[in-house]
Amino acid sequence: MRVQYLGRKGVITSALRVLGQLPAEERPAQGALANQLRTEIGQALEEARGALARRTLDRRLVEETIDITLPGYPPTIGHPHPLIILRNDIEDIFAAMGFTMSLGPEIEDEWHNFEALNIPPGHPAREMQDSFYIDAAPTGTGRLLLRTQMSPVQIRFMRAQAGRLPVRMVAPGRVYRRDDDATHSPMFHQCEGLLVDHGISFAHLKGVLSALAHRLFGPSTRIRFRPSYFPFTEPSVEVDVGCTLCNGHGCRTCKQSGWVEVLGAGMVHPRVLEAGGYDPEEVSGFAFGLGIDRLAMLRYQVDDIRAFYEGDMRCSEQF
Amino acid sequence: MRVPLSWLRTFVDWQDDVAELASALTARGLSVETVDWPGRGCAGIVAARINAISPHPTRSNLSVVELSDGHNLANVVTSATGIAPGDTVPWARPGGILPGWRTVKVRSFDGVPSAGLLCSCLDLGCALEESETLLPLDQPVGTDLVRALFLDDPVLEIELTPNYATHCQSILGVAREVAALTGGRLRMPDRMTTGECALDSFRLNVACPELCSRYVARLVRWEREPAPTPLWMVRHLCQCGIRSLSPIVDITNYVMLELGQPLHAFDRAHLHGDTVCVRRALPGEHLTTLDGREHFLQATDLVIADGMDPIALAGVMGGTGTSITEATLDVVLESAVFSADAVGHTARAHGLHSEAAQRFSRGVDPAGVTAASDRAIALLRMVGGTVYGERTFGPAEPPPRSVSLRGARLRQWMGVRLSTSAAGRLLSALGFEIQADGADRLRVNVPSWRSDVHDEVDLIEEVCRMYGYERIPATLPEGAPTTVARPPLERTADAARKVALGAGFTEVIPYTYHSRELWDRLRIPPEHPWHQAVAIANPMRVDQEVLRTTTAASLLRVLETNARYRRLDVACFEVGPVFASGTHGIAEIAVLGLAGMGCIAPQTWQGPGTPCDFFRLKGTICALAARLGIAGDRLIWSVPAAGELPTLHPGRAALLALDGVTIGWAGQCHPNVQEAFGLPDPAVLAEIQLEPLWAVDRSIVFQPIPRYPAVRRDIALLVPVERSAAEVQSALHQAATSLPDLRTEVRLFDLYQGKGVPAGWRSLAFTLWFQAERTLRDEEVDQAMALVVRAVTDAVGASLRGADLSAWQPPH
Numbered sequence A: 001m002r003v004q005y006l007g008r009k010g011v012i013t014s015a016l017r018v019l020g021q022l023p024a025e026e027r028p029a030q031g032a033l034a035n036q037l038r039t040e041i042g043q044a045l046e047e048a049r050g051a052l053a054r055r056t057l058d059r060r061l062v063e064e065t066i067d068i069t070l071p072g073y074p075p076t077i078g079h080p081h082p083l084i085i086l087r088n089d090i091e092d093i094f095a096a097m098g099f100t101m102s103l104g105p106e107i108e109d110e111w112h113n114f115e116a117l118n119i120p121p122g123h124p125a126r127e128m129q130d131s132f133y134i135d136a137a138p139t140g141t142g143r144l145l146l147r148t149q150m151s152p153v154q155i156r157f158m159r160a161q162a163g164r165l166p167v168r169m170v171a172p173g174r175v176y177r178r179d180d181d182a183t184h185s186p187m188f189h190q191c192e193g194l195l196v197d198h199g200i201s202f203a204h205l206k207g208v209l210s211a212l213a214h215r216l217f218g219p220s221t222r223i224r225f226r227p228s229y230f231p232f233t234e235p236s237v238e239v240d241v242g243c244t245l246c247n248g249h250g251c252r253t254c255k256q257s258g259w260v261e262v263l264g265a266g267m268v269h270p271r272v273l274e275a276g277g278y279d280p281e282e283v284s285g286f287a288f289g290l291g292i293d294r295l296a297m298l299r300y301q302v303d304d305i306r307a308f309y310e311g312d313m314r315c316s317e318q319f
Numbered sequence B: 001m002r003v004p005l006s007w008l009r010t011f012v013d014w015q016d017d018v019a020e021l022a023s024a025l026t027a028r029g030l031s032v033e034t035v036d037w038p039g040r041g042c043a044g045i046v047a048a049r050i051n052a053i054s055p056h057p058t059r060s061n062l063s064v065v066e067l068s069d070g071h072n073l074a075n076v077v078t079s080a081t082g083i084a085p086g087d088t089v090p091w092a093r094p095g096g097i098l099p100g101w102r103t104v105k106v107r108s109f110d111g112v113p114s115a116g117l118l119c120s121c122l123d124l125g126c127a128l129e130e131s132e133t134l135l136p137l138d139q140p141v142g143t144d145l146v147r148a149l150f151l152d153d154p155v156l157e158i159e160l161t162p163n164y165a166t167h168c169q170s171i172l173g174v175a176r177e178v179a180a181l182t183g184g185r186l187r188m189p190d191r192m193t194t195g196e197c198a199l200d201s202f203r204l205n206v207a208c209p210e211l212c213s214r215y216v217a218r219l220v221r222w223e224r225e226p227a228p229t230p231l232w233m234v235r236h237l238c239q240c241g242i243r244s245l246s247p248i249v250d251i252t253n254y255v256m257l258e259l260g261q262p263l264h265a266f267d268r269a270h271l272h273g274d275t276v277c278v279r280r281a282l283p284g285e286h287l288t289t290l291d292g293r294e295h296f297l298q299a300t301d302l303v304i305a306d307g308m309d310p311i312a313l314a315g316v317m318g319g320t321g322t323s324i325t326e327a328t329l330d331v332v333l334e335s336a337v338f339s340a341d342a343v344g345h346t347a348r349a350h351g352l353h354s355e356a357a358q359r360f361s362r363g364v365d366p367a368g369v370t371a372a373s374d375r376a377i378a379l380l381r382m383v384g385g386t387v388y389g390e391r392t393f394g395p396a397e398p399p400p401r402s403v404s405l406r407g408a409r410l411r412q413w414m415g416v417r418l419s420t421s422a423a424g425r426l427l428s429a430l431g432f433e434i435q436a437d438g439a440d441r442l443r444v445n446v447p448s449w450r451s452d453v454h455d456e457v458d459l460i461e462e463v464c465r466m467y468g469y470e471r472i473p474a475t476l477p478e479g480a481p482t483t484v485a486r487p488p489l490e491r492t493a494d495a496a497r498k499v500a501l502g503a504g505f506t507e508v509i510p511y512t513y514h515s516r517e518l519w520d521r522l523r524i525p526p527e528h529p530w531h532q533a534v535a536i537a538n539p540m541r542v543d544q545e546v547l548r549t550t551t552a553a554s555l556l557r558v559l560e561t562n563a564r565y566r567r568l569d570v571a572c573f574e575v576g577p578v579f580a581s582g583t584h585g586i587a588e589i590a591v592l593g594l595a596g597m598g599c600i601a602p603q604t605w606q607g608p609g610t611p612c613d614f615f616r617l618k619g620t621i622c623a624l625a626a627r628l629g630i631a632g633d634r635l636i637w638s639v640p641a642a643g644e645l646p647t648l649h650p651g652r653a654a655l656l657a658l659d660g661v662t663i664g665w666a667g668q669c670h671p672n673v674q675e676a677f678g679l680p681d682p683a684v685l686a687e688i689q690l691e692p693l694w695a696v697d698r699s700i701v702f703q704p705i706p707r708y709p710a711v712r713r714d715i716a717l718l719v720p721v722e723r724s725a726a727e728v729q730s731a732l733h734q735a736a737t738s739l740p741d742l743r744t745e746v747r748l749f750d751l752y753q754g755k756g757v758p759a760g761w762r763s764l765a766f767t768l769w770f771q772a773e774r775t776l777r778d779e780e781v782d783q784a785m786a787l788v789v790r791a792v793t794d795a796v797g798a799s800l801r802g803a804d805l806s807a808w809q810p811p812h
C-alpha cells in the first residue's frame, strides 16, 4: 500500500511530479494538498502497521504465558547446623562487647582441665564431670583426657596473655563427658568466657550476662541470678531466664518453675587467677559458661539431644 | 534432699507461704526444685474405734466394719485384714479428701453401702508402698489425723550444690538458713546427756586417729522389746523416702536426717571381745554388708571391727553380723567423724552410696557428734531404752578457726558500697562470730559446721548470698575497647562452612569417636596410618573405643543413618578435628570433611538432578582454595599409590597437595565399603586440612581489566584415553602462553567417548580465549590457533577433530 501510494511510482509521488505542469498560481495550493495527502496516508499507514505489530506482540505474549504456580528452581544451598547457628549468635554478641575468641585442644591434661581450675584430685567435681581418659602415658601435667569443659582454654589464654590486661575472651567448642541420655550427649558444646581486669566486680558480671541474655532471648526477658557452686569461681551464680514457652506460668520444659537455667558464672577464684599467672590481689574477674546444646534445645524445642549428632537429613533440613 | 515443713517448723518459725519460702531459699542458693504437696487440702480423716466386724454377704474378701468416732456410728466395707473389734483405725469420712485430691464418697459394694473407707498406710503417707495391714493408731478416738499426722504437709525438694551439702544436708542445716533469712530464732530439739555412768567392760579403741577425729559410743539397753516407732517419726521418715524398719534403726535414721550426723547401732550381744575398734582393714578380711553383698576389703578401707573381725565399713554401711534385729536388747550407738576422703574412697570402691557415706564424704560437723548422740538417746528413751555406759575418743569441739575479711576487698568484688559492720551483721545471722579487726576489717570466727569456709573469698560469697544477688546492680565494665581477633583457623573454618553450604552441602556434627570394628568396615589394615588411633581408656560403649583418624569414619555413618531411612540423596560436610597418634605424640588436626551420595540437587520438573560425585567434591575444594586466595595451579591432584587410601575405589581416588605437601584426599568409596555401610549407591568422600589453607601466602593480585574484547575459539581434540585431561590442558596452556603479547585462557567444556570416536580415544573440547591490549584480527587468532594445535598434537598425540566446534554437538 505504501508503494502504491507513496512509492517512487506511487499515486501521490506522480501527482507531485505533475505539479510542475500546473499553472504557477495553482501550484502552491495543489502542492500543499498533495503533501498533506501524503502525510495523512503515511500516518494512517504507520498506525495500521503499529496496530498490527501490537496485535502480533499481544498474541506472542499470550502464547508465552507461564504457569507461575510451578515451583521455583531450588538453589543448591546446604543447611547450617543449629548448634553452629547458635554458636555464631553468641560469638557475635561477645565480639560486639570486645571479647576475643580463643580455641584450645580437645585432648587436655589433668592440670589444665582440673588442677588449674581449683579442682584437686579427689574433688567431687571430678566425679560430677566423669571424664573420658586417653590410653596414653601421663605427661608432666597429669593424665590426658578429652576436655570436660571449655575452662582449660581460659587458663591457656591467660597464660598466653602473660599478665597483659584486660583479658576478655570467649571460647566456644566441643567437650566430652561420660553421660548419655535424652538431654546429655557424651560429646556436646559449651561456650565459656572470661573477663579479667582491674576492679572487675560481681556487678559487672551481672551487667555483661544480662546483656547476653537480653540479646539472645529478647529485651523483655526476665533474668534471675541465683547462688550456685563451681570450684573455679566464687561467688558462683546460676542464671535463669523466664520460660518463654509458658511465659513463666510453668510447663514441662521449665519443670513447672517458670524459669529455665541457661548460664553458670562467677567471680574467678583467686587460685585460678594465680594459675593463669595473675595476682588476685591486683586484679579480679568473672567467668561464665553456657551449654550451647541446651540453649539450642530450648530455642528450637528439640527434646532429644541426639538429634544434633546423628546427621539425619530430616532433622538437618529444618534449619 | 527432702525437707518436710512440719519438721522444719520444729526448729524455726517463718511467716511466708510455701511458694515464697521456696523462692527465698532458691535465691539464697538452696535451690528448691519442687514443692511436693500430695496432701494439699486433705480433710475428714479421723481415728475411729471398731465396734463390730461382720463378713460381706457376697464377697468373701471383704468385711463390713461398724465404726465409731465418738459421735457417729458408720458402716464401712473394707478389704483390710488383721483387724479386731476394739482396734483404733483411720477412717476417711464421706465428704473427706484423701491425699492426691481424692474425694471420699459413699460407695456400694454389691448392695452394701460403705460410708467412706479405712485408709491404708500409703493413703496416710506412712508407708512407701501399698500393704494390707492398717496403721496401728495410738491416738484417742475422734483425733483429727490430718493434724496428728500432718497429712497436708508440703515437702521441699532441695537440690544441694556440693558446698552447701556440707552444712545444709539436714533439717537443722536448712533451719539455720531459714533463721538467717527471717531473723527468727533457732530452737534446738530435746536432747539427753548420759550423766554418770557405771564403769563397764566395753572398750573403744581408735587405732587410726588421722581418719577418725572423734568417736562417741553409748551403751543403751532394754528390759523388754522396744516400743514401736512413734507414728509421727514413721511419717517424717516416710516423707523423706525412708522406710520404717525397727525403732532403733528408725531413730538413727531420724537423727541423721534431722541433724546431718550419721549414726550406727551395733547389737552388743554379737560383738566379739566386747570391743569396738576403728582401724584399717587387713589383707584378706571381708564383710557382708546390710544390703546382703559381700565385700573383700583393702588396706585403704576404714572399718569398725570388734575383737576379731570387721563389723562395718566406717561411715558407709554396717555388717550383717552385728545388725539390729527384733531380739536386740543391748546396743552400742556410734556417733563419729570419719575422714571424708576415706569414706568417699570406700563408698566408690565398693559401690555403696549410702546416705551416711554421702554425708561423711562431704564432711560433718565435728562439734555435732555429741549433740546427735544426745538427741538419739532422748528418742531411744521414748521407746524404752536406758543409757548405761559411754566411751569417747577425741575432742568434743574442734579447734576454733578464723578468717579475715577486708572491707575494701569485699566492696571491690561485690561492686556494692557495703560497710564491714553491715557485712558482719549478714554473717552473724549465719552463725559466724564477728570481731572488728582494725578499721575496715573483720575477724570472723567460722562455726564448726561450716567446713566449706576457708578463705576470705568464701566469706565474700556468704555476704553476697545473704545480701541477695538480686540487690547487686548490673553494670557494664568500663575500659578502652579491645581489638577483637578471630583466630585464623576459625576464619578458615568460617570460609569452609560458607563455601560448603553454598555448594549445597549440609553441616553435620557427628561423634569424633568410633569402635575398632569400624576399621574393618573401612578396609583399613592395621599397618595403615589411619589405624594408628588415640584410644579412650574408659569408654562407656564399644563405639567410643578410639578417636577417629579420618572424617570418613564419621561421615560414612551419617550416610548409613540416612540410607537406613531411605534418604538416598545426601550431601553433607563437617568441620572438626581428626586425631593422629604417632612418634611425636598426639596431634589434633582441623579438617573439612565432605561426603555425599545420590544427588546434591534434586531432580525438578525442569530437569534431572545434579549428582554428588567425585568432581562435585573436587570442585568444592578448589572453590574453597580460590576463596582463600590460593591460585589454582598451586593445588595438585594426583593418583594415590596402591593401598594408600584403602577406603576408596582405587580408580576413583585422588590425593591433594598444596605447594607439594599433601593436605587432603577425595574419592568414591570402595564397593566393599559401600556394602559394609549398607549404601545402595556409591558414596563419595573428601577431606582437606584447614590449617595449611591459612598458613600459605595469600596470592590474590588484581589484574587490570582489559579494554578490548576477548576473542573466543573452540577446539575439539581426539586424545588417546591414557592421556589425562590435565596433560592435554597443560599442553594447551603451555602452547597458548608461549604466544607473544597474547593472554589466553583455556577451559575444558566437553568430554565425549562413544559413537563417532574410535575405541581407545576420547574427544576433549576446549574453549580458548585470546586477549591483547589491542583489537585482535581474525587472521592473527587463526595463526595463534594453528600454533597451539600443532604444539598440542605433538605434545600429547592428539589429533584435531574440528577447528571451530562452537556448533558441534556430540552425537547422541
Ligand SMILES: [Zn+2]
Binding pocket: A243, A244, A245, A246, A247, A248, A249, A250, A251, A252, A253, A254, A255, A256, A258, A259
Ligand atoms: Zn515453662
